[in-house]
Amino acid sequence: MKQEKITIEEIARQAGVSPATVSRVQNHRELVKADTVKRVESTMAALGYAFESTALPSIEEQPLIVLNIPGIENVFYQEVIKGARVSAKAHGCHLLINESPLDRGSIRNFCNLLHRVNAAGSILLNRASEEQLKQIRAITPLVQCCEYNEDASGFPYVSIDDFSAAEAATGYLCNCGCNKIALINGPLSFKYAVKRQEGYLSALKKAEISVPQNWIIQLPEINYQMAYAAICRLLNSEPRPNAFFVASDIFAAAVIRAAMRFKLNVPKDIMVVGFDNIEFSTMTCPSITTVNQPRLQLGYTACEMLLEMMENPFSSPKSLILDAELVIRESTAKI
Structure with a gap:
């Protein structure tokens, strides 16, 4: 088999890991368990894939994560997106921002998007029904961020109380x-x-x-x-x-x-x-x-949770509630 025909997807399939894990072995091996690095490199060698550990994966080989938000005009989301982007970049992934609701009229379009871009995972800042969450999970791993459906069990989230x-x-x-x-x-x-x-x-x-x-x-x-x-x-x-x-x-x-x-x-x-x-x-x-x-932390943690699910598809990640605090300023201080 010629080297140029070998893709990260093929290496991932042969090694029994996700494409994101293969990218991390190439670019950020310090973030990957030693036995996983050994398995991926052995698979690469068996397939005749020559690589240098410091080489960056090509754009086509970098896993793509889709982050869905209700509306880009809400400044609240800016820091959440920034946190997710920091995590994705550190792990050699692309982050695609998708602005749309998740309702009966749009869920099909969103699922088609996930298929079209070959998404490796998705982060949702919209509230979705249990049925919609199941439709998305059938395509990619997902993590709910900020918004989550508390009636749908088995779908991880990170939020505040x-x-x-x-x-x-x-x-x-x-x-x-x-x-x-x-x-x-x-x-x-x-x-x-x-x-x-x-x-x-x-x-x-x-x-x-x-x-x-x-x-x-x-x-x-x-x-x-x-x-x-x-x-x-x-x-x-x-x-x-x-x-x-x-x-x-x-x-x-x-x-x-x-x-x-x-x-x-x-x-x-x-x-x-x-x-x-x-x-x-x-x-x-x-x-x-x-x-x-903690907007930056919410986005960062959601992406980290998703990456863990991408690397270990059969894991059961726990949901997480982060602390929020009241910051006292002049609008309530009688001065």
């Missing part, structure tokens, strides 16, 4: 003396929005605080202008909230702007706690108290 984070954030507002706390949330089709609303309501119940139903607002997307309009309606009514817990720092920035319009001081008249700790939360005036999500 949105309920506890939201409960702590709302409880903090209660401890600051706020008793009229509104919620600006994302779409309830996402797990994060459901859990953050549940955490918010739990904290209010513990504090024996009730709020009008119209103070609990779900927006169809993370959108500054939509949030600003909704907040202005609340601040233009009586009674009006004296605090907001919001599902995104983008919403928190909208609260600050709306308060200025109505000549209200933040935090003296209105307090606000955001979520995500994206970069501009320190740039607003006042700066935003927010729940910090």
Whole structure:
């Protein structure tokens, strides 16, 4: 057999490993178990494949991971993507970003994409039904990141505890003396929005605080202008909230702007706690108290989990919940 006709896929098949493992043996053998390196190199030798351990695999031979996100315009995803890219690059893999929902109308297109690009694995930041997860897993290993389907067992994920984070954030507002706390949330089709609303309501119940139903607002997307309009309606009514817990720092920035319009001081008249700790939360005036999500770590860990599954297809990786913390800044500090 001529050397130029030997592919990484053929070596992987003969050695009983994934193409990603073959690439790592060539490029990052320090990340591969010694017995696996020996098996891959023996297979290469048997097939007549000559290589140097320092040589980079060609573009065609580098495994491709598809990362699916709901929308590229949400700045939250930037650090998650960066974390996944760092991991993928370290292991000699390409990362392809796919922007699309995962619903009945799009799941077929996504599965066709996985086939078309010969994806070695997939990372999902969309929530998917159990049936959709099964369809994707039939094509590639997968890891759910941030969003996950808690009713579908056997599908690994890495995320945070949105309920506890939201409960702590709302409880903090209660401890600051706020008793009229509104919620600006994302779409309830996402797990994060459901859990953050549940955490918010739990904290209010513990504090024996009730709020009008119209103070609990779900927006169809993370959108500054939509949030600003909704907040202005609340601040233009009586009674009006004296605090907001919001599902995104983008919403928190909208609260600050709306308060200025109505000549209200933040935090003296209105307090606000955001979520995500994206970069501009320190740039607003006042700066935003927010729940910090370890976004870079979420993306990096999801890719590392996926690579482990690609190398050991019969392994059963455990899901992981990372810590989130409340970062206190000026939007809740009475100064």
